[in-house]
Amino acid sequence: MSTLELGRLGEDLAADHLARAGWQVIDRNVRVGRGELDIIALEGTTLVFAEVKTRRTLLTGVPQAAVTPEKVRRLRRLAGEYLLHSSPPHRDLRIDVLAVFAAQDVCSLEHLRAVA
Structure with missing residues (x-):
């Protein structure tokens, strides 16, 4: 599985997780x-x-460790740009991280809420 395919798998698993939890997935990528x-x-x-x-090995650390303070600042900026052009009805805003570990036939997902 290529890195691109692994990323897509992780995003599909995350979107399915959110939908099963009753969330409305508005958009992806x-x-x-x-x-x-x-x-x-x-x-x-x-x-x-x-x-x-998404990671297939923990040699470089857990997946959520890749969301550094710099990455969080970038996500805030991107969210602000998104809201300038498209703003679905909402009352609050939040940034979450979904960490997917996909090793061979085993997948696990951890949902970290309100990282920013």
């Missing part, structure tokens, strides 16, 4: 300026920008 927002979803009245990180 949205290009904004010089970046991309992985998943945009509504949890009730909260608009959530979900960053998905």
Whole structure:
């Protein structure tokens, strides 16, 4: 499986997880300026920008460790740009991280809420 295919698998698993939890997935892989927002979803009245990180090995650390303070600042900027052009009805905003570990035949997902 290529890195691109692994990333798509992780995003599909994350989107399915959110939908099963009753969230409304509004959009995926949205290009904004010089970046991309992985998943945009509504949890009730909260608009959530979900960053998905997928790894097949833990040699470089857990997937969520890739979401550094610099990455969080970038996600905030991208979310702001998105809201300038498209703003689904919402009351609150939040950035979550969905960490997917996909090793051979085993997949696990950890959902970290409100990282920013």
